[in-house]
Amino acid sequence: MKYRVSHTTTYTYARPVDLASHMLHLTPRSIPGQRVIWSDLEADPPASRTNAGSDHFGNHVAWMSMDDRHASFAVTVKAEVDVAFPPPPQICDTLPWEDVAKAASAGGPAAWQAAEFVFDSPMIPSEPAAGAYAAPSFPPGRPILAALLELNGRIRKEFAFKAGVTNVQTPVSRVLAQRAGVCQDFTHLMIAALRAHGLPARYVSGYLRTKPPPGTTPRRGADQSHAWVGAWLGPDHGWVDLDPTNDLVVHDEHVVLAWGRDYGDISPVRGVILGGGRHSVSVGVDLEAL
């Protein structure tokens, strides 16, 4: 499936900003199952200096500094991406979840990279309540994919999609207590639940196609940056992406932008400004199927 991505973030400042530096995680990465045909990043006003590179997780990063006074900052990424993630393995072919946890904690050649995603991260500290919530889906010996799919569905069913009740820093415990939130909260919740079981789980940011395929229910979280969970199935099957907001296995409706331990690792537009006073931000995302 081919898509055209367009994602604009605009900051408007009450007073002029004298100096700004930004770190952007906005360029989609090419990975097995996803080919970035072209991409283009543009800032308005243009940056005094731009550097591009990749971060610890292999995501594309751009650093922009603005040395001149400006009253607003808009950054737009446009890209064309071809997506076709392979379907997940057969459930019965996947390891019992305890074996996956063991493999991760052992590290070594087959598991050292996945092992990073077992530990607490700044925005997802250890949360026993998340583990307890997920526990019914993880009876002893159950194949990991079965457990994951069930948890993915439970979050979709048992949590209300509600904007404004949470923000970037809402802890998982609050999301659990109020049984409501947005994609980022559900993603953090599911990651905390998996890590509590010793399972590697990562935060994936990206986009969901704006108009769902004909004949399907409207998706939640389209038209905006979206987030979902990468879960590790063990050394043989590697990672599978699950979208707990929509109870989907990521296949060809999602475009992957970047992944990390939590939102903080891959915040799309991070910046430090001098001056500016109060600011407002607006985000527009379009993922159009071609």
Place this chain on the structure above:
Amino acid sequence: MMAGPTLFAGVVGPSERRADIRVTRPDAMDEMVDGRGSLRAHWRSLLGSFSALGEGGLAERARRLRRAFEEEGVTSVLPGAIAHGQSWRCDPVPLPIPAAEFAEIEAGLAQRATLLDALLADIYGPQALLAEGALPPALVYNNPGFLRACRSLHTPTRLQFYAADLVRGPDGTWRVLADRTSGAAGIGFARENRRLLTRVMPEAFRPMQVRQLRPFFDLWQDSLQKLAAPHAAPQEGGRQSSPTVALLTPGTGAPQWFEHMYLSRELSCALVEGGDLTVRNGALFIKSLRGLQQVDVLLRRVDGRMIDPLELDHGSLLGVPGLLDIARMGAVRISNDAGSGAAEAPAFAAFLPALCMRLLDERLLLQSVPTMWLGEQRARSVVRQDPGRWLIRPATDGSTHGLSPSSMLPADRAALLQKIDLRPWEWAATAAIPPSMAPCLDGDGLTPRPIVMRLFLVHDGVRWRALQGGLARVLENTDHVAGRLPQGGLSKDVWVLDEERGDVTGPAPVVAPILPIRRATGDLPSRVADNLFWLGRYVERLEHSARLIRAAIARLARGTGLNAREGVELQCLARCLVEAGCLPPELGAASASTTLLGEALLACVREGGMLYDRFNAVSRLTESVRDRLTGDMYATFTQALRAAQADAAAVGRSLDGLSHAMVSIQRYSTSVAGVAAESMVRGGGWLFLDLGRRVERAHAVTGEIAIALSHAPERIENGLRLVLELCDSAITYRARYLNVLQPAPVLDLVLADQGNPRGLAFQLVAIHGLLDELIDGGGREMLAGAAAGLLAEAEALVENVLDAKDQAIAASELPPKLEGIAGAIAELSDRITRRYFALLPVAQTLGVASESVDTVEEQTSELAGAA
């Protein structure tokens, strides 16, 4: 009973005390005495020189040493710092180590530093050690010092400075307790210990060949300069200038502030805070009076996680946004690398022998104190068998103190073991070995006490070289062995002793490029100039308030015997004191009672009072500009300030006491002025200190003359008398005009006479001259012009009075005009502040805290649902 050679009989203390310690640490090694009770060879001449000091001689030297520390050393002037015991003391008995033994330790530490650098190169590079399983992922990925943002930072070496804490076990072997790779504290204290010890006990050094510490700092300085990118150090006026090195400190609030200031001097580099720096145009700059001054190398003395709010801890105000980005581009080199703290993880010790073979193909020369990572099942069962033999530490955080199960209640011990079982990968266990004991002065005798020793190494571009000395720390009972350096305690100077005299060869001298001559004020960071300016203002304001309060007390002391004239004067003084902020406004009214006035004056020096607050402000400012003052100047500033503070604290309810305290303040102010005039190089710091002082005095004098002259013409004489008193000019006046009091001569003396240092004209001329000295860059002419204009205005006022038909009437009409001048002076001060100290707006972070990813999508999806 201990039978030592008679040589140190008068020095070693009661043997029972020694026995006590022996009971608690039955197998600890004694640094001074061997197993058979005889003195180790390298202690002999040292103890010999101690006995030569005679009865009580050592204790006397210890007292002198302590005083030296208080006066110019490590103790801080900040309120409360001393009260909380947050200061270092130095034991007069050093810890001698024979050169051969030290060389062995040095070789071992050099290898460890090389090894840890290689370890860092791997975890920030290919991560082969993780892929091979040579390192457990938990020690890297769950390590707070592992900064993912530094993965893409490619530098040839990550460590240039390394320190280690060592203990010597009962078997006599030194072992490493903690590796310090981030930027260990303590080297400044080591150097200060040596400096003061040499001064207080020169004879102790004479019989011995003690290796020098100074060459290490030259090496370090050279090593930092070499780190600069080749394109740094541009040609300046045909000569090559050195690359700019700056030491980044968290600032005066940091416990290590003293050391940072000290190091910046030893290494001849700029001392900067995050707010002094800015990233522009792909490079790092200091915001100085001259403008932006590029920095090539940043000596990092701030936690690596704090140095860039853009990529690391976003709440940090200690760093510089965008710093990592330009470091990545090679525009600035950070030493040690921001991520170097990762190698401090205590659990690495368990893996170092194998890693040394794997990375260096060498056997590890200097072992760690036996350490296990509890992520391994086998290690946990070993600890479980006998927890008391171990010290439990966080696996990846070397700054935290270890926990000692042996000193825990059984319930607490069980809770700790349970905690370990829950998240075993977060813990490590280090063998609890008794550290060796070294003799410390205790009253008149010596008592052995347990010690840990910190040594320091720097990479000179070719190899690692150790400071030929170090900081030994006496462990208190409550002390924790393994964590970061505490903020105070008893330390010992480490002496590396050459067996033979004369074989000491220092390192080759550093070849520095020929420096261009610089005299300008421009290199001063704007923040420092700002602080000096305000220090000048506050010291002057203190003095001024003291003068007013003394004048008021002199009148209050007469009680009911106050005549009408004195009553009016007192009321004028009260108004002046209200202006100075010492009294609440209602006491400036004519009806204010003298009792209330007295009470209010006494309240000034109590906690929360105006003078009390000003003392603290002056203390803080003094501390913040301490790097601009020599040791002697700092000592003078702070001693006089402490004396004045002590007198003020002792005032109680006595107006006499208050008067005495005010004299102390005036003495303090005079000594600051004297030391500044005699010892500070003109230009730079002195200029702003003096400018602050002149501006403050000009403003105060003008305002007070205005208040004193607010009389009806027929009573103007009273006002004139007070004017002379306030301006300390009565004697001069009498010498010139005898006892004839007339408005024009009085006003000439206090307003227009450029030779009267208490008068307005003198201040304006000085301000004009000082502004002339400042580097320009726009706006200076206007400021200097404003000062000259005010002077002309003051002279014209005096002319007018002189030419007036009735001088008394003319003088009584002056106050509004004088208030105008005072206002213009305040404005001038504001303009100086804006021009030279231009404070940047506060930084704020975007994209981390305030927004949500998909707050808007809710509406969209609901709309979609409705459709």
